[in-house]
Amino acid sequence: MTALTFPGELPLPEFYQPQSVGEIWKTPYQERAEQARRWAEKFGIRPAVEDKFKIALIAIDVQNSFCIPGFELFVGGRSGMGAVEDNRRLCEFIYRNLAAITQITATLDTHTAMQIFHPMFLVDEAGNHPAPLTLISYDDLLQGRWKFNAAIAASLNITPEYGQQHLLHYAQELKARGKYDLTIWPYHVMLGSIGHALVPAVEEAIFFHTAARYSQADFQIKGDHPLTEHYSAIGPEVLDGPGGELIAHKNDKFLRQLRDFDRVIIAGQAKSHCVAWTIADLLGDIQAHAPELVKKVYLLEDCSSPVVVPGVVDYTEQADAAFRRFEQAGIHVVRSTLPMQDWPT
Secondary structure (H helix, E strand, O other): OOOOOOOOOOOOOOOOOHHHOOOOOOOOHHHHHHHHHHHHHHHOOOOHHHOOOOEEEEEEOOEHHHHOOOOOOOOOOOOOOHHHHHHHHHHHHHHHOOOOOOEEEEEEEOEOOOOOOOHHHEEOOOOOOOOOOOEEOHHHHHOOOOEEOHHHOHHHOOOHHHHHHHHHHHHHHHHHOOOOOEEOOOOOOEOOOOOOOEOHHHHHHHHHHHHHHOOOOEEEEEOOOOOOOOOOOOOOOOOEOOOOOEOOOOOOHHHHHHHHOOEEEEEEOOHHHHHHHHHHHHHHHHHHHOHHHHHHEEEEHHHOOOOEEOOOEEOHHHHHHHHHHHHHOOOEEEOOOOOHHHOOO
């Protein structure tokens, strides 16, 4: 087999400030666009349309809610600064490999207040909502510890009876599929909020790539259906309602992307949830339809961290176990700092 060759790694641009990756600020787009064109001229970077070997980078939910300290669901990992450290490496990976990455896709977890995993969706007998990070099992619902909040039914265009039936059906489906129990999360990545936006440093790197390579970034919205969780970028946790009716659809974009690109690289947050679920679903589709595509998938293990809330939950072991399963199935697990030239094929 002929060894693959890639454009040489590039230096980091002077405007990149690694100490600012965990902060909120405004990208000077016009200035960055002009710098990107000069950068392309200086280093002979060609438009992405000319790539013979096409590489896609998928950044999963690299949003302020998950990646900025102090926001609603900051993914600190065991180090306490996991997502910030991950995003420094992700930015630097994009800048160094600007000439090799053909297209960047960013998924955006997108929520509103009245969704099945937010406190407002459920109440106890006294009318209280569950606290964030409460785990709700099928047995909890059967025993009446929690029930659907009938007050929000009209806003969701359903009846209170349907809401309760769906909640029971949903928890039963999670249990049957070996998924996590229904987790009540703090309100996060709320549509229209600062938390919903991409981390500025990563968004700036994506924009710089777009301008330098004339490659339009792709943005995929997920997680906006009120009646199901949507950890995976491939599709929601539960697709049907209590009567078998379809309530949501899978997104086959990423399987198509595997067919269209020679290499698909995945990073983002959180390793234990949205990243792991995306890879699991993608692997399932690959194994069912095109097993030979598994060799195209690469996970940047140092650009993802698990959900860890000290003293409450720690999903590190589950996340690491998932990555080991993916690697055993043929997916490549690599570090962002290793030159692409040295990656396994």
